[in-house]
Each structure stands twice: as C-alpha cells, then as structure tokens.
Amino acid sequence: MNDTLNKIKAQAERVRTSHEEVKETSLEKALRRHEAALPLLRAFADVQDNFVKIDVLKRIWPRDYDRRPDRVHGLVAAVLGGEAHPCGLMLHVPGGLCSFEVCETRDGKMIYTSSRETTGSRPLLWQFDQPEPWLDGFYRTMAGLLEV
Secondary structure, X not given: OHHHHHHHHHHHHHHHHHHHHHHHHHHHHHHHHHHHHHHHHHHHHHHOOOEEOHXXXXXXXXXXXXXXXXXXXXXXXXXXXOOOOOOEEEEEEOOEEEEEEEEEOOOOOEEEEEXXXXXXXXXXXXEEOXXXXXXXXXXXXXXXXXXX
16 A cells, blocks of 8 residues: 555656646746737837727727727737736727737747637638738738827
C-alpha cells in the first residue's frame, strides 16, 4: 500500500507541475500577443475621446442612439484577450461588428487578424504577417466612424 501511495503522490505532483507549466506558457503567450497589439491599443487610446458621427450612431443603434455614448470608446463591444493583457478590440460598426486582434500560431509567429461580422452573413476575415496593413485597416475603419 505504501508503494501505491507513493505512485499516486508522484502522479499528482506531475499533474500539478504540468498545470503550472501550462499557466506559465499561456501567460507568456498572452504577454507576447499584448506586446504585438500595443500599436493598435495606442492608436485607439489616441482617438477614444473623439466624437463619432451622428449618422454612424443612428445606423448602429437606430432606436436609442441618442442615449448611447457619442465618443469612440462607446463603440467598444469587447476588449479581446482580457483587461490584463489585451491583444485586440471588437467594435460596434454599422451593420455588425469589426475586430482587430493579434493571434499566435503554434510555431510562435504573430498573425494580425481583422474581421467584419455583419448580421445574417458570414464574417469576412483578413490575416496579415506584418502589423502595418493591419493598422491601416484600423485607420480606415476609424476614418469612417470619426467626426473629423
């Protein structure tokens, strides 16, 4: 019985160690995605207090647009990756949602994704290896939403 208990304890220790390694690995991945998404997050922080076009608000929320925030930060549907280590944003846009997110492949390569989800249609997805075209898509989206 003592031998059995030792084997059980050893197995429990292996499982505990494995869980700790998975936690560390997922935290490291989250930090890498967060660092890759910093240019997007900084760009959003630069414009978050700007006004959204009234016409855009009417098309997003036709019934209660006047009770919604009229600043860009009011368009945020979700902070992707969580508040601690955000790796992207999901925004309300006319007809649906638009998201910008950094993903990591199994081999550690960063992929910059953008998607446009419209009600009743399949989402459109764009993937980039470099952040520049991805950020250009964000700038184009903001240009259509902002009162500039």
